[in-house]
Amino acid sequence: QNIGCDDYLGSDKVIDKCGICGGDNTACKVVSGVFKHTLTNLGYHKIVEIPEGATKINITEMSKSNNYLALRSRSGRSIINGNWAIDRPGRYEGGGTMFTYKRPNEISSTAGESFLADGPTNEVLDVYMIHQQPNPGIHYEYIIPGDNVISPQLLAHRRPGEPLNGQLGMPESTDQEEEDLHRETDTLTGQSAGTFPVIQPGRFPSHQPENQVPAVQPPRQNREHNWKQIGKTECTTTCGKGSQYPVFHCVNRITHEEVSESYCDSSTKPIPEEEACNLFPCPAFWDIGEWSECSKTCGLGMQHRQILCRQMYANRTLTVQQYRCHHLEKPETTSTCQLKICSEWQIRTEWTSCSVPCGVGQRTRDVKCVSNLGDIVDDEECNMKLRPNDIENCDMGACAKSWFLTEWSDRCSAECGDGVRTRSVVCMTNHVSSLPLEGCGINRPSETSPCNNGPCAGKVEWFAGGWTQCSTECGSGTQQRELICIRKTEGNFDVLNPYECSYLEKPPGQQSCYLKPCGSKWFHTEWSTCSKSCEGGFRVREVRCLSDDMTASTQCDPQLKPEEKEPCNTQDCVPEIDENCKDKYYNCNVVVQARLCVYTYYKTACCASCTRVANRQSGFLGRR
Numbered sequence: 001q002n003i004g005c006d007d008y009l010g011s012d013k014v015i016d017k018c019g020i021c022g023g024d025n026t027a028c029k030v031v032s033g034v035f036k037h038t039l040t041n042l043g044y045h046k047i048v049e050i051p052e053g054a055t056k057i058n059i060t061e062m063s064k065s066n067n068y069l070a071l072r073s074r075s076g077r078s079i080i081n082g083n084w085a086i087d088r089p090g091r092y093e094g095g096g097t098m099f100t101y102k103r104p105n106e107i108s109s110t111a112g113e114s115f116l117a118d119g120p121t122n123e124v125l126d127v128y129m130i131h132q133q134p135n136p137g138i139h140y141e142y143i144i145p146g147d148n149v150i151s152p153q154l155l156a157h158r159r160p161g162e163p164l165n166g167q168l169g170m171p172e173s174t175d176q177e178e179e180d181l182h183r184e185t186d187t188l189t190g191q192s193a194g195t196f197p198v199i200q201p202g203r204f205p206s207h208q209p210e211n212q213v214p215a216v217q218p219p220r221q222n223r224e225h226n227w228k229q230i231g232k233t234e235c236t237t238t239c240g241k242g243s244q245y246p247v248f249h250c251v252n253r254i255t256h257e258e259v260s261e262s263y264c265d266s267s268t269k270p271i272p273e274e275e276a277c278n279l280f281p282c283p284a285f286w287d288i289g290e291w292s293e294c295s296k297t298c299g300l301g302m303q304h305r306q307i308l309c310r311q312m313y314a315n316r317t318l319t320v321q322q323y324r325c326h327h328l329e330k331p332e333t334t335s336t337c338q339l340k341i342c343s344e345w346q347i348r349t350e351w352t353s354c355s356v357p358c359g360v361g362q363r364t365r366d367v368k369c370v371s372n373l374g375d376i377v378d379d380e381e382c383n384m385k386l387r388p389n390d391i392e393n394c395d396m397g398a399c400a401k402s403w404f405l406t407e408w409s410d411r412c413s414a415e416c417g418d419g420v421r422t423r424s425v426v427c428m429t430n431h432v433s434s435l436p437l438e439g440c441g442i443n444r445p446s447e448t449s450p451c452n453n454g455p456c457a458g459k460v461e462w463f464a465g466g467w468t469q470c471s472t473e474c475g476s477g478t479q480q481r482e483l484i485c486i487r488k489t490e491g492n493f494d495v496l497n498p499y500e501c502s503y504l505e506k507p508p509g510q511q512s513c514y515l516k517p518c519g520s521k522w523f524h525t526e527w528s529t530c531s532k533s534c535e536g537g538f539r540v541r542e543v544r545c546l547s548d549d550m551t552a553s554t555q556c557d558p559q560l561k562p563e564e565k566e567p568c569n570t571q572d573c574v575p576e577i578d579e580n581c582k583d584k585y586y587n588c589n590v591v592v593q594a595r596l597c598v599y600t601y602y603k604t605a606c607c608a609s610c611t612r613v614a615n616r617q618s619g620f621l622g623r624r
Contacts, residue, residue, distance in 0.1 A: 018145060019055050019120065028055075032141035034062070035207035039131045044070060047127045047138050050095070055119030056141040057099075059113025059127050062137035064104070069113045069138075070128040071099065080115070081130065083317060088287050088308065093316050096122030103290075119143075126447055225250055225263040227270060238284035240312040245272035282312040284324035288331050298342035307333050314474065341372040343381040364391045401440040402525035404428050404544060407562075412451035413468030413480075420448045422469065426523060426550060445526070461486065463493075464507045474518030474548070480510050518548035520555035524562045533571035533614070540565045581607035 002013025004358035015021050018028030031054075035047045047069075048058060059069060070081040079094035080101050081087050089103045097117045098233075119142070129138060144304060206341035228251045236242040237502070238306070242312035250264035251257060261269075271574035289306035309325035310317050322330075348366040355361035367390040369382035374483045406424040426449050427440035463486045471477035485501035486493040524543040543564050585591075588606035595600040597610035 002003040015586070018147075019144060019249045025554050028143045029146055029147070030141065030143055032139070035129075035135070035140065037135065039129075039135055042131055042606070044128045045131050047129050048140045050121060050125040050127065050142055051144055052122060052124055053120050054144050055121075057097075057115065057117040057119055057142040058140070059119075060114040062139055064110050064112050065134075065136050066132045067135065068130040068132075069101075069115060070130055071115060072123040072126055074126065079125070084130075088289060088306075088317070090308070090317055093314075095125045098122065145260075171248070175586070218403075221283060223265070224253055225259060226253055227251075227264055227268065228256070229270075230258070235277035237278055237282075238310075239278050239280055241276055241314045241589075242278050243274045245274060245278045246270075248260070284311045284320055284328075286310075286311050286325055286328055286331055287317070291337075292336065294337040294339050295341070296342075298339075298340045299338060301337050301339075302334055303337045304334050309330055342383070343369050343371045343377055345382050345386060346370045347388055351392075354394035354396050358396045360393055360395050361393045362391055365388065401427055402542065403440055403445050403540075404523035404525055404546075405445055406521060406523060408449060409469055409473065411469050412453050418469060419451050419453065421451050422448050422471070426546075427543070428523075428525075462501050462506055463505050467511070467513075470513035470515050472515070472518075474516050477513050477515075478510060479513045483507060483509050494556070520545050520547045520553035522561055523558050524564075527568075528566035532569055534569050534571055536570045537568050538565055539568045578607075578611075581611055583608045 001010045002012070003009055004013040005015045007012050013022035016023035016025045016027075018025060019026050030622065031524060033048070037045075039045055048059070061067070061069065068081050068086055071079040071092075072082055073079060073095060076391045077094075080092050087101065089101050092099050092101060095117075096118045099115050099117045102114045102116070104113075127138075127140065129135070188488065219422045227248045229246045230249050230251075231247050233244045233247060248270055249258050250261045252259060281503075287308045287310040291303045292306045294301040294303050308319050309322045311320045311324065312318075346368055348368050349367045351363045354363050367388050368376050371377050404426045408421045408423050410421075412421060425445050427444075463484050465482035465484075467479040467481050470479055483506060485496040485498050487496055487500075522543060523546050525541045527539045527541050530539045541562075541563050541564060545553045545561075547553040547555070584605045588609040591597065591602045591606045592609050592613050597606065597613060603610050
């Protein structure tokens, strides 16, 4: 037959959720709630108060966070995670019960921390949260006895037939004491977190439980057998303060031989009392925590873990100074980690040509972030600090400069005899032509050209020639004319020395002129070198429309625009061998690679190499 929770043979009574033997689960109350307050300050914040006598305690963080739960007694003694020291998960004794502190694996789990205890507690306990990030919510639940309920603490320790200690004659508490015992207050918000009755040890009703019959003590008499201590149980621990109990057997009083327990009176058997044993401390050991999350989501990162020197004593693990673990090799606190291979930058194309033929421009190339599987992914998957440039400046060297010229004027400066025609000349930077052009240099093209409109006729006198063409075709300019002293004869005239006409008033030889406002007109450069020396090439020049102040204009007549390109060297190619065309230096290939053959000096110093390149390019352009 089984023994019930009331210690009677054949009883079918069991302890209910309230901890009451033979109870019907109505003698207690369940207190639960969720702490969701928004906190601002870092540090310890009180969550809930666990009253004395509470059982089935469950304090659980609703999701993983960087916060920690903490527990301490009302007297101020730290039980778990006190004084800014984080304890390892494990079992901790406090408030008369054993708390199980759980902290799930930091990498693989999303569950939060928790405190679990069966109870009952023998003092008021406070639960705190060490606030470091937003509160995910703390769920708390525990069971407290209802009114007029016998404490399960005393039920568990009394002997059958013994009266309940403190059952009678207990002084009543004052109303103020009851109010203090029945109130749980949240110190953060100042609002009541719930009111519930609490049964204090030794405060019980004045009636006995049902089926409770005091045992009848047999009369003392001389017996042949009695109970004798023959030894002790094995110590519960090998170190750090364990416990053991005396072992009693029934023996013959005379021979001290062990006999069946039925020969002895079971009511007189001594109750084994707990005795401390193996009081010396256990050796210190390294308590190794879980690895933290990897510092990198891909590639080589770092992870950390907490290593504490711990020592067991009195069924509790304590953190001690690290020198006590010096006899052991300390485990590593940091380690490398790699969750996956990172994506990497790949250069998919070569640099493009420079955006300008001369001067400073830009060039680009295609750069993509590619996963370890070869797929193109978003740039954020790669390390932006290591991204290769996909655009950069390029310097094509100084731009060529060319002489820009207008067409010759239509009129000669003299109506008869020798005169001149004029044109405008300006040196400008060339940004258009792709063929190499010589710089402006010092060989400025002539702005005048001789002209003659035939012989002149006259008479003896100061002879004034015709005014020259205005020095400018537009705007303010000057005109000149020649003055000579002549003696006219029939059909011709003789030129005399000027003093022969000194007595005559000499006409002016120069005057100002203004033909018209200067409008826009076409300017062009000299023709470039022909692209081929034979078999038909082409040459180019740049044509621009410029206004009076030599700025770009759109007012020129398109019908009068000079040609920008024309064919040249259409004759057949005849191989020519120049005995004087030789390379003067051994490294002329560098000159060719640097494209310096366009300059006269290098073209002469590396004649053979430059000629070969020119012939190859001519052949290539011809095939195109």
